[in-house]
Amino acid sequence: MSAPIYWREKLYRYRLVASYCDKCNKKYYPPRPVCLQCGNTELREVKLPNTGTLISFTTVYQTFPEFSKLAPYVIGIIRLDDGTTIVAQLTDVDQIELKEGIRVEAVFRKMYEDGESGLIYYGTKFRPVSR
Amino acid sequence: MSEVYITGIGYTQVSEHWVKSIKQLSLEAAVKAIKDSGYKKPDSIVLSSSLASFLQHQEALSNLIREYLGFSNLHNIKVEAGECSGSAAVEVATSLINSGRFKNVLVLGVEKPSDKLPQEFNASLSSTLDRDYYFYNGITHASLFALVYKLYMKQYGIKQEDIAAFAVHDHAMAVNVDYAQYRFPISIDRVLSSPNVSEPLKLFEAFPTSDGASALMISSKDQVDNPDYAVKLEAISSASDLSFVYRSDFLSFNSLRFAFEDLRKKTKLAKKDINFLEIHDSYSIAAPLIIESLGLAEKSEACKMLKEGEFEKDGTLPLNMSGGLKARGHPIGATPIYQIVEAVLQLRGKASNQVSNAETGLVQSMSNIADQAYLILLRRYK
Numbered sequence: 001m002s003a004p005i006y007w008r009e010k011l012y013r014y015r016l017v018a019s020y021c022d023k024c025n026k027k028y029y030p031p032r033p034v035c036l037q038c039g040n041t042e043l044r045e046v047k048l049p050n051t052g053t054l055i056s057f058t059t060v061y062q063t064f065p066e067f068s069k070l071a072p073y074v075i076g077i078i079r080l081d082d083g084t085t086i087v088a089q090l091t092d093v094d095q096i097e098l099k100e101g102i103r104v105e106a107v108f109r110k111m112y113e114d115g116e117s118g119l120i121y122y123g124t125k126f127r128p129v130s131r
Numbered sequence: 132m133s134e135v136y137i138t139g140i141g142y143t144q145v146s147e148h149w150v151k152s153i154k155q156l157s158l159e160a161a162v163k164a165i166k167d168s169g170y171k172k173p174d175s176i177v178l179s180s181s182l183a184s185f186l187q188h189q190e191a192l193s194n195l196i197r198e199y200l201g202f203s204n205l206h207n208i209k210v211e212a213g214e215c216s217g218s219a220a221v222e223v224a225t226s227l228i229n230s231g232r233f234k235n236v237l238v239l240g241v242e243k244p245s246d247k248l249p250q251e252f253n254a255s256l257s258s259t260l261d262r263d264y265y266f267y268n269g270i271t272h273a274s275l276f277a278l279v280y281k282l283y284m285k286q287y288g289i290k291q292e293d294i295a296a297f298a299v300h301d302h303a304m305a306v307n308v309d310y311a312q313y314r315f316p317i318s319i320d321r322v323l324s325s326p327n328v329s330e331p332l333k334l335f336e337a338f339p340t341s342d343g344a345s346a347l348m349i350s351s352k353d354q355v356d357n358p359d360y361a362v363k364l365e366a367i368s369s370a371s372d373l374s375f376v377y378r379s380d381f382l383s384f385n386s387l388r389f390a391f392e393d394l395r396k397k398t399k400l401a402k403k404d405i406n407f408l409e410i411h412d413s414y415s416i417a418a419p420l421i422i423e424s425l426g427l428a429e430k431s432e433a434c435k436m437l438k439e440g441e442f443e444k445d446g447t448l449p450l451n452m453s454g455g456l457k458a459r460g461h462p463i464g465a466t467p468i469y470q471i472v473e474a475v476l477q478l479r480g481k482a483s484n485q486v487s488n489a490e491t492g493l494v495q496s497m498s499n500i501a502d503q504a505y506l507i508l509l510r511r512y513k
């Protein structure tokens with residue numbers, strides 16, 4: 001991935017910023033320019049809550065070369081506290097028995113390194129909320 | 132209503148073809164289809180390949196293949212629509228004929244992922260999902276199906292062995308299919324003890340790395356000279372759905388529901404008229420979701436139907452007589468055309484797992500997790 005593409009997408013990757021259609025009361029993450037329900041192009045940026053509930057998860061063993069050092073890692077469907085569902089990576093799960101229904105929170109983490117350009121890519125993952 | 136017919140079919144063995152190039156595979160399938168059509172000369176080549184730009188670093192592939200096939204000057208175009216590229220190519224070819232522009236169009240599907248390492252193939256395939264999000268977050272195709280797999284089991288109280296049984300079914304069918312990649316039966320224990328791809332999804336529940344080329348000669352009605360061989364392309368319907376991350380119901384494939392509604396509007400097709408069904412079961416869990424989204428089983432009932440033998444050759448809805456994506460194989464851009472080849476063989480009465488008195492067959496294909504879907508209805512020539 002080239003640096004310009006990375007910078008363009010940075011905002012929503014670093015912070016959970018969604019686009020919101022106030023006609024449909026619908027949020028989109030990753031954000032998008034047009035509402036998929038009504039065609040509204042006047043969507044505005046809203047910050048999503050950082051916490052939510054794990055709905056489903058899978059441990060990924062076979063993956064892309066860029067993620068092979070990380071594997072096995074966990075991908076989950078998370079229902080955020082405002083009802084928005086997002087699909088994201090889970091982290092800090094080594095010592096924990098994952099279960100549907102547990103509470104998770106967003107954290108800023110390294111995604112992968114680009115071997116060719118040497119860039120390190122960052123984004124949002126979720127970790128179990130410690131009790 | 133379309134008046135377009137398939138007058139010839141050709142295909143290579145589905146395999147990992149270490150010694151053959153993408154061009155050689157294309158040539159082999161194309162020559163067979165032209166021969167099978169009674170040596171019709173195509174007016175156009177519509178090529179389907181989804182990943183050649185990644186796997187072979189080759190673009191403008193249709194013109195390259197056109198030359199390799201020995202046509203010095205011939206209309207050609209490549210169609211790309213992810214894993215349903217082959218169906219989209221058939222749709223384009225049908226339109227070219229229905230418009231009156233051409234009489235015979237060669238539709239050729241080809242893919243050769245074995246040119247790359249499995250991880251690189253996986254990365255190439257990720258190009259059919261929005262890379263800015265899915266690839267960036269390490270979200271593989273298999274992981275999406277795995278997430279849905281768990282939701283399906285939990286929602287309906289169904290065990291993994293009942294879902295993985297669709298892979299066992301595919302293998303059992305492929306034993307008799309001479310062009311299939313894996314012509315051996317597997318037991319449910321072997322499927323469930325194979326390594327995890329993305330848990331709970333096992334390696335033997337996932338499509339393999341498959342190379343292959345498949346071809347159809349598609350012709351206008353006046354070009355049909357062998358009614359015993361010709362098969363009517365009765366209807367093509369396609370639809371699309373939100374990307375996985377935007378869905379609210381993960382257990383329904385809306386694209387399939389929309390496409391089937393459209394197909395039934397066009398053809399007045401009753402469910403009982405479908406004599407066999409070929410589906411895009413890239414992963415075992417795709418099978419029940421596809422069948423249920425089409426309304427050919429009630430929600431949660433597809434696994435039970437499999438157990439009760441309804442999807443066998445003599446059942447109420449013979450399924451994947453070709454061996455499906457698991458055992459016939461899944462050469463991405465060629466897969467829907469292999470599905471249609473199988474349907475043509477069935478409707479000619481020449482299939483390896485022949486369904487008796489087959490008159491109408493339905494072919495379903497889709498890209499990713501039903502982001503886009505095609506249904507193609509084929510009927511015996513009358």
Ligand SMILES: [Zn+2]
Pocket residue numbers: 021022023024025026035036037038039040
């Ligand atoms: Zn809206």
